[in-house]
Amino acid sequence: MRPMLATHGDHVPPGEEWAHEVKWDGMRILADSAAYGDRGRYRLTSRNENDVTSAWPDVAEGLREMRGLRRRDLLVDGEIISLNDAGLPDFRVLQERMHVRRATSVQRLVTTVPVTFMVFDLLRLDGDDLTREPLATRRARLAEVLEGSPWQVPASYDDGAMLLEATRQQGLEGIVSKRLSSPYRPGERSPHWLKFAHRFRVSYVVGGWRPQEGTTDRLASLLVGEMTSDGPVFRGRVGSGVGPRQSRALAEAVAGLTRAASPFVDEVPRVDASGTTWIEPVLVVDVESHGRGLSRLRQPSYQGVRTDLTPDDLIPPRPTSEDP
Template identity: 55%
Template structure:
């Protein structure tokens, strides 16, 4: 029997909640899915936060347990640095072609990290405290009844986990009250998420005009940034968020345009240089200006997919640092 449930959502937090009433988990950089596996050998149904059927995209996960369960978890895949990375999943998440999904399952395998148990053998558990749901989930996993699904560890020391996940380039942590009930579809203060953001100093190598710029002079809408290395300026991504009108004007006055791309590699090379979608409409500039950027994931340390920034935002211009200093 299928049960329609929606994932419970965490509230963003500014610090790790203290005290023994809290338990802490790794925040995975993946895709949140509910897994509904009714008894009788019926195929598991995987659904998104909006109750859309995502089952065809994940054949290696949809062969779930034969036990009657509904679980909450996150689908993850590892990048070349061995870290969970949402971008590795991007080509898979919208695919519904069965043959292509089977190929992806081999070339870009995913893992289902299950962190909550909402139904067991026809019994809804949403009114049970987190501690009881977790006990039952761990028992299922220990008995091998979850198949290939994984149950990640939980930790009592939230500060330690916060520091370790930041040092390792993971997305963050989630703190949960031990007595918390599961509130389907609600954002609860009983769950608190803390995502890591990282800052990096990078060099501007180009800029793109703001979409819909009218009149004479084009206004900067985004800058293309890179990291100086012995092999040249390595492209790290495009940054538009955080560039307001005054900053756009200031940047325009500091950037010196040039005819060729200053980034290492060919102008169009998705595996090394600037990808085609970022080349189109770009004004190349001499790599002289250093800017500060904030991003999810340690992309500059090559701890993300192809070393690219994820959800970056522009912080400001570094007048005190030169490209040679980097």
């Protein structure tokens, strides 16, 4: 079974017929007990119906010690999340575990990269297909069934506009608004589920550029960093938004700034460093991306050069003795 998907919304719907949830930056998972009987273990499948059970034993066996749930037949929909150093859900943290299958490596990662399974829908319970039931009914039964379990049922809110603003201030990915009367349509992208993702615009320092594939001089992407008192910390590669006109302007801006080595104070991944022309970290650009406080920009888009800013302007102020 494939999970039900949300469509992009243009405004958060008001009214009592809608509920609103945090949009988690994680990996979508269906957990099904039918594959293993009543032993408290679950088969986990990804959005593309791939069996990923072996990568997440802490999720797959999360209910083993709960005797009541061990004997129950469940099919649930949710998101596996892991937190970054800023305490925010970050899909990139999960990537360290997603493709690992060797048992010894997986067990090590269970400790070093802990995860939480956020369960937001109940599709089957004790043999009863609940997909035709309204969301309000499914959510109520889900909260009752998983009460006290290590799997978490995220909160649902009736004020979508408030939640959208709160998630923006906290640097979260966004929200999903769901019609309480909606059934669950496996594999469909439904207008009864609407998603709203935040985009954040931030200034970064450019530390290098890469040419378009097959060329040596057509600037196609920038390597950018977050400025600190020690120098720029690498935050990713930005190619979206760099069209022909922007490419020509940026090529002029970086002319004469070439240097032999990376200006970033941390190590740049080989996949990004390969083919890069390093430059002195003096050029500031604006970048729009999903999420905030991430170790690497997600879906970044180039917005323009900031001639009014210098790298020193981007260094966060040091806390004073009066700061709490």
